[in-house]
Structures are given as C-alpha cells and as structure tokens.
Amino acid sequence: MVQRRVIIPVIVLIVAAGVAIGIWRAVEAQKASASSFAAVNPSASASPPGSSAPNPVYVAPISSSPASTAPVTQSSLPLYPTASTSVPAVSSTSSSPSPTCTKISVRRSWDALSDAEQSQFANAVNQLKKGPKVPGNTFTFDDFVNIHYTDAMNAHGVAAFLPWHRVYIKIYEEHLQRINSNITLPYWDWSNLKVSQSPQLSSIWGPYWGTHTYIGNNCLQDGIAASWVKMYPTQLAGQCIKRQWTTATTISAFTPQNVIDQLDNVTSFAQFAPSLEAFHGYPHVNAGGLNGDFTNPRYSPNDPIFFLHHSNIDRLWNNWQQVNTSNVFNYGGHTPTGAQATLQDPLTIFGVKVSDAMDSYNQMCVSYEPPPSSLASDIPTVLASPEALTEDAIQAFWPAGHINVTFIRQLEAQTNQFVEAFNTANAAS
C-alpha cells in the first residue's frame, strides 16, 4: 500500500460542492468600489528587519497553543499512523460550478506547461513588476510584496496561515489574468519524489525563474528577476533579488510527497496546518539560503517563485480538504493574540473572513489539475531523509521569540521514521 501510494500520483477529484456563497463576487464588487483592501496600504511603514517588532514565524508555536491544539509528540505519532488509510471519494451534491464563478482557474503544475505557456505566465509576472499597469489592477508586484511584509504577523505561525495565503495568491492570480486572460497561477510541485530528493533537478530552475548565485552577493544572474530590484522593504529598496542554494550545485532535500500524504490521516486542521506550514519552510530555507529573499519570512515574495510555491501549498491543503467533506470547513488553532481561532476571524487586510476562503472550488473558483505522472525512472527506490535544518537556518527563517525548534525536530524525527519504514518495506518487497 505504501508503495502504491508512491507510484500512483496523487489524484484529486475537484468536485463542486453545493451552494455557492458568492463571496468572491462580493470581494470583486468591493474592489470595484475601491473600498476593498482598504487596509492594504502599500506605503505603510513597516518595521525594519532586526527591529523590536514581533516577528512572524512559519511554524505554529505549539507549546503556546491552546489546549485544543494537541502537541505533536513521538508517543502519539499523529502524523504518521502505521495503519494505511484509504481515501474516501468525496461525494458532491452538485457537479456544476458555483454560479458565482464565471470561470474556474485550473491551476497546473509548472512541469506540465508548454514552453509557450511558461513564457506567457512569466511575461505577465514581469509586466506586473515592471508595468505598464493594466486597467482594473489595483496592485503592482511590489505592492504584493508589501502586503505580505506588512501583514506577516497575521499570516504565519497562526491558524490563518493557509486561508491568508489562499486569498493572497488568488488576488495575485487575478492581477496576472487582467494582464493575460489565458493564464492561471501554476504550482511548483516540489514535493514529488524526484524533486523533493534532489531539488536542484526541478524544472522550475530555468530561463524564467533562474537558478541562483551561490557566490558573491547572491544576486540572481538569470531568469526574469535578474533585472529586478526590490522596492520593499524600503530599507532594501534598489537591491537585487537574491537566492542562495545549499551549495553551488545542490539544494538540500525537501519533504517528500509520501510523507506529506501521511497528513491525510490527520483529522484536525489545528494539527494539519502547522505541520504543512513547517514542511513549507524547507523549500524557503533550502532554496533561498541564508542570504536569499525567499528565506525571509516577511519579504519572501520578492522572489517570484514564492507564488508558485504557495500555489503548491494551497494545492496540498486542498488535497487534504478533499479527503473528507468534513475537512473543507475544518478550522482551528490560535489567532495572533493567542485566542482560539474560528471561521469568523477576519482576514482584515483582504476585507474577508476565514470562512470566505475555505472552499477552493466554490469560493475561490480555483481547482488544481494533478501533477503529471512521475516517470518510473524518476522515482527513487530508496528515499533519503531530508537533512535537518541547521540552527542558523531555523533562526533566520523562524525569528527569535517565535521559534519552536522542538516542533521542527519532532517533525524531522517523524519524517525520518517514516522514510526508514518506507525503505525497509521497499527492500522487503
């Protein structure tokens, strides 16, 4: 069973699920009236790096969570139950798209796009960055960076991590679609077995997103962002976009798909979300490096691969929501103030509530096409455990005061256990 899960790509049936709520239309209507996103002030001053302002984190501080958020412990092993769990099909009450969705954005793996499609998408991103601004667009690429920078405290290490980024990348996608109505936001399938094991082999490193510069100032030398300069944070305005791999030619491993698949066995959002948030840190840290924009918890969107990365995170959340219908509106954890999170919590900067962002298909008008099947030759027969993050990397990515090394180490230990069990089972078969 374990082996089957590896060989068979994740199949996600995106189904229409009932009554449309029309939230997104409301958002769009608000935007049209120029009152939406009023809380987003691209010129708002934000604390400079290293200031005493509280820092965002990319992992929930489990130890300070409400009692309802069970700590992840070795003894309970909530993430990786040994019993295999079948994934029930999601039954739909309707097979037609929500009437509020005039169009569904079908997001596809970057690997699945043709050269022309990749080029079109990258051109739109470049235009969002450099202009000209098209009618209907509120924000520039740099405004998106500033939104993330300004509101990072409400978007990381808290229950709203997933819905916050879901709305954020949806608005980003809409901006790109006003530039070119043919495109949708692709996802970077970094967790597939080939890429997770040898991330430098990913097709994302190419003419559009560039590679990295390991030596020197770490300024990107290739890809569209090689000619970009940062606008935010203002302290770094005018600087290049930086990326730094683990070594000159390699990126340390990410969490493999079959480990992430184990999250399907988690029934509580309050447990699922911090784990996915932690796993999402490995691409940030390992591909961004200590000097890269992508590693910074506040201004990581300066690196345009951010949005493809978060499209994949959103896909993985959507996959989990499809495991069981009760997962779609399953939500919990804690807010930035430490209060119990609820679906009624506002995503203030976007002018919507968490409950407006839970159903990807009906509320976001988004579905995800499964990634292309892996070639048998691309699937490693023996998995390597992702390398433990160094203390330096953890300190850079999960700034002091909010860091929970213990949680990271527990996840790493559980991942190692799973990988060892996988390899043992594979060797025996």
Ligand SMILES: [Cu+2]
């Ligand atoms: Cu973020």
